[in-house]
Amino acid sequence: MADVARLAGVGKMTVSRVLSGSANVSDATADRVQRAIRLLNYQPNELARSLRSLHSKTIAVIVPYLYDSFFATCAHAISTVAKQHGYSVILTTSDEEHETEQRQTNLMVRRRIDGMVIIPAPGDDKYLRSEIYSRVHIVTLDRPLADPRFDSVLVNNSAGTKMAVEHLLGHGHRRIGFLGVGRELYTMKARYAGYRQAMMRAGLTAEPYMECRTPEKAVDQVRAALHCSEPLTALFAANNLTTRYLLHALNVLRVEVPGKVATAGFDDLDVADVLQPTLTVVRQPVYQIGEAAANLLFQRIQRQEFPSTGRRIVLPLQLVVRCSCGCRESGTASEDGKASMAGRDSCAPARSMR
Amino acid sequence: MADVARLAGVGKMTVSRVLSGSANVSDATADRVQRAIRLLNYQPNELARSLRSLHSKTIAVIVPYLYDSFFATCAHAISTVAKQHGYSVILTTSDEEHETEQRQTNLMVRRRIDGMVIIPAPGDDKYLRSEIYSRVHIVTLDRPLADPRFDSVLVNNSAGTKMAVEHLLGHGHRRIGFLGVGRELYTMKARYAGYRQAMMRAGLTAEPYMECRTPEKAVDQVRAALHCSEPLTALFAANNLTTRYLLHALNVLRVEVPGKVATAGFDDLDVADVLQPTLTVVRQPVYQIGEAAANLLFQRIQRQEFPSTGRRIVLPLQLVVRCSCGCRESGTASEDGKASMAGRDSCAPARSMR
DNA sequence: TATCTCTGCAAAATCGTGTAAGCAGAACAG
DNA sequence: CTGTTCTGCTTACACGATTTTGCAGAGATA
Numbered sequence: 096m097a098d099v100a101r102l103a104g105v106g107k108m109t110v111s112r113v114l115s116g117s118a119n120v121s122d123a124t125a126d127r128v129q130r131a132i133r134l135l136n137y138q139p140n141e142l143a144r145s146l147r148s149l150h151s152k153t154i155a156v157i158v159p160y161l162y163d164s165f166f167a168t169c170a171h172a173i174s175t176v177a178k179q180h181g182y183s184v185i186l187t188t189s190d191e192e193h194e195t196e197q198r199q200t201n202l203m204v205r206r207r208i209d210g211m212v213i214i215p216a217p218g219d220d221k222y223l224r225s226e227i228y229s230r231v232h233i234v235t236l237d238r239p240l241a242d243p244r245f246d247s248v249l250v251n252n253s254a255g256t257k258m259a260v261e262h263l264l265g266h267g268h269r270r271i272g273f274l275g276v277g278r279e280l281y282t283m284k285a286r287y288a289g290y291r292q293a294m295m296r297a298g299l300t301a302e303p304y305m306e307c308r309t310p311e312k313a314v315d316q317v318r319a320a321l322h323c324s325e326p327l328t329a330l331f332a333a334n335n336l337t338t339r340y341l342l343h344a345l346n347v348l349r350v351e352v353p354g355k356v357a358t359a360g361f362d363d364l365d366v367a368d369v370l371q372p373t374l375t376v377v378r379q380p381v382y383q384i385g386e387a388a389a390n391l392l393f394q395r396i397q398r399q400e401f402p403s404t405g406r407r408i409v410l411p412l413q414l415v416v417r418c419s420c421g422c423r424e425s426g427t428a429s430e431d432g433k434a435s436m437a438g439r440d441s442c443a444p445a446r447s448m449r
Numbered sequence: 450m451a452d453v454a455r456l457a458g459v460g461k462m463t464v465s466r467v468l469s470g471s472a473n474v475s476d477a478t479a480d481r482v483q484r485a486i487r488l489l490n491y492q493p494n495e496l497a498r499s500l501r502s503l504h505s506k507t508i509a510v511i512v513p514y515l516y517d518s519f520f521a522t523c524a525h526a527i528s529t530v531a532k533q534h535g536y537s538v539i540l541t542t543s544d545e546e547h548e549t550e551q552r553q554t555n556l557m558v559r560r561r562i563d564g565m566v567i568i569p570a571p572g573d574d575k576y577l578r579s580e581i582y583s584r585v586h587i588v589t590l591d592r593p594l595a596d597p598r599f600d601s602v603l604v605n606n607s608a609g610t611k612m613a614v615e616h617l618l619g620h621g622h623r624r625i626g627f628l629g630v631g632r633e634l635y636t637m638k639a640r641y642a643g644y645r646q647a648m649m650r651a652g653l654t655a656e657p658y659m660e661c662r663t664p665e666k667a668v669d670q671v672r673a674a675l676h677c678s679e680p681l682t683a684l685f686a687a688n689n690l691t692t693r694y695l696l697h698a699l700n701v702l703r704v705e706v707p708g709k710v711a712t713a714g715f716d717d718l719d720v721a722d723v724l725q726p727t728l729t730v731v732r733q734p735v736y737q738i739g740e741a742a743a744n745l746l747f748q749r750i751q752r753q754e755f756p757s758t759g760r761r762i763v764l765p766l767q768l769v770v771r772c773s774c775g776c777r778e779s780g781t782a783s784e785d786g787k788a789s790m791a792g793r794d795s796c797a798p799a800r801s802m803r
Numbered sequence: 804t805a806t807c808t809c810t811g812c813a814a815a816a817t818c819g820t821g822t823a824a825g826c827a828g829a830a831c832a833g
Numbered sequence: 834c835t836g837t838t839c840t841g842c843t844t845a846c847a848c849g850a851t852t853t854t855g856c857a858g859a860g861a862t863a
Contacts, residue, residue: 096849096850097849107850111850111851114850139849139850140849140850141850142850143849143850143851144851146849146851147849147850147851147852148850148851
């Protein structure tokens with residue numbers, strides 16, 4: 096900056112004034128400064144700026160993984176909103192480990208970020224309450240924190256699952272299994288609870304939680320569930336990963352769907368409507384979830400609100416009824432390409448809920 | 450820091466010494482300082498540290514989108530390597546727009562990042578040569594820059610495509626189509642070139658590039674290609690997005706695969722082996738590509754190398770032969786869950802190439 | 804004409820850290 | 834006993850911007 100000032104024949108102060116566009120600079124001087132800036136290709140040091148102004152125009156995003164399309168899409172949405180606000184995003188992954196999350200959070204605080212969007216890993220989150228973070232706005236996504244002071248954007252996992260399981264019950268299924276991955280996760284607990292509620296309300300007994308950490312585990316679980324005295328007739332997969340594992344298992348075991356077993360799942364796959372059969376799923380508004388979280392965060396940042404009670408935004412789920420549930424035998428996508436790729440059901444009307 | 454120093458009854462300098470673990474501090478004093486740090490929950494300001502030390506321990510990653518699994522996986526790999534090196538990642542998306550990329554790059558320079566990994570959007574990249582960036586190490590991924598001074602991690606797109614198309618030719622197909630999206634992209638050009646080479650070497654005429662920007666376009670293109678006097682008998686999809694659109698189109702048009710039309714594609718889908726039929730694809734080592742780029746970048750950063758000629762790392766591709774090419778009629782995944790999910794072909798041995 | 808306000812700019816303090824220089828006191832060799 | 838080296842710490846400055854203060858000159862007003 097000193098170089099620019101010298102070349103323009105003014106003080107550093109004047110250069111700063113020109114950059115921030117404030118008043119009290121004559122047009123002629125401003126022009127000379129602008130020319131000097133372009134000539135020297137001067138790039139103001141944002142680090143120094145942040146140090147002085149006490150805000151870094153940066154937010155942190157911590158997700159478990161990035162290769163999961165749900166998390167990636169959330170991150171994309173947050174990144175897009177941040178860009179619109181002129182903010183940068185430091186993105187890190189916790190690998191679903193509490194300790195990593197804590198370490199990364201700490202690093203972000205040291206970097207003096209203005210806010211954070213976290214998909215918190217399971218574990219005790221009271222470290223976030225610590226007064227050191229009182230200057231950092233925090234919004235969580237997909238999973239809430241125990242402390243109610245933090246904002247969250249969620250979906251009604253149990254009700255969404257209930258909706259899907261009730262749809263399977265409506266097809267006459269009485270023995271329905273629930274496949275999940277990572278039972279300690281908030282979403283898994285809530286979805287399993289929804290499944291249990293639906294089963295109990297129908298006067299049926301809920302099957303035990305089928306943990307499918309790997310494709311092989313899924314094969315074992317599904318084999319055991321189908322090759323017993325009273326085989327299950329329907330399976331619900333608790334998220335996109337489980338759905339893929341389930342498809343793999345059904346494929347390996349050459350199980351006919353929905354003839355031998357009907358299926359439904361949480362999370363829409365981008366190929367869900369070209370699979371044979373097309374999948375009946377509970378769809379989350381993934382991009383909107385990320386968007387809402389980012390918007391909430393920037394509201395807090397701009398207004399410097401640190402409320403005593405956080406907001407919980409619950410976005411609607413949609414049951415996309417396709418063919419794997421048994422609604423129609425031959426599942427083929429409709430001619431209407433757009434609607435199908437956008438995920439509208441091709442067999443029966445969708446039902447929404449909040 | 451001043452507070453800590455006061456509480457410990459020492460100078461700021463001594464606190465700094467304790468933090469950096471340098472010598473010449475007595476154990477007793479260091480202990481007092483450590484206690485004060487913990488008591489006040491002192492978090493050193495990385496902004497100030499970066500300002501002083503002239504390196505921010507931060508790299509930037511610019512990808513077109515994050516909801517494409519290829520880019521997301523690359524970003525994940527880079528992020529993981531960065532974390533191991535104690536670096537943070539500022540991740541932004543260019544939306545495949547040159548201007549956005551340029552603006553974001555500029556912002557990163559102002560943030561004094563130590564290096565960048567870019568998947569460059571199409572457009573003139575000479576702005577990167579500018580001397581202002583002489584202090585920023587740059588590595589590109591997936592696509593090279595015109596300037597040979599920059600490092601790149603690539604795959605042999607034309608050879609990979611040639612390999613797949615030759616496989617289709619080996620099945621006796623003579624009229625093979627090529628579906629792509631974004632003809633101006635480096636990868637699309639290279640893959641189409643590989644396709645042309647394979648066709649010409651077989652003494653056949655290459656079909657014109659079939660642009661499939663949307664699912665509907667794909668339906669139109671495929672319909673036109675099949676409902677003509679001399680219909681195509683095989684289709685090659687140039688990336689994961691195109692593959693999805695192609696599947697959609699074939700589904701909508703109720704085309705039997707591989708009976709009526711055989712298919713192959715670039716990029717493996719994570720559900721490729723549970724689709725009916727399972728897909729024959731050219732697989733990129735996605736995670737390894739990101740990893741290699743990050744490793745290259747950190748090598749440059751650590752050694753402060755700004756070489757006159759950049760390195761080009763070319764990673765091997767693998768032809769995963771499954772069933773959509775016609776190698777077997779009934780495509781069902783093998784019992785061996787692990788190998789299948791890991792992407793090993795389930796019908797015929799894979800061929801690798803560099 | 805004297806005073807007063809307003810404009811345009813410079814000098815200095817500030818943000819929180821790292822680094823260089825310097826300064827006491829202790830240990831030690833000659 | 835004196836000079837040297839080492840130890841442990843302090844003081845002063847630098848990093849690159851912003852903000853505050855203040856000052857000189859121009860124009861306006863009584």
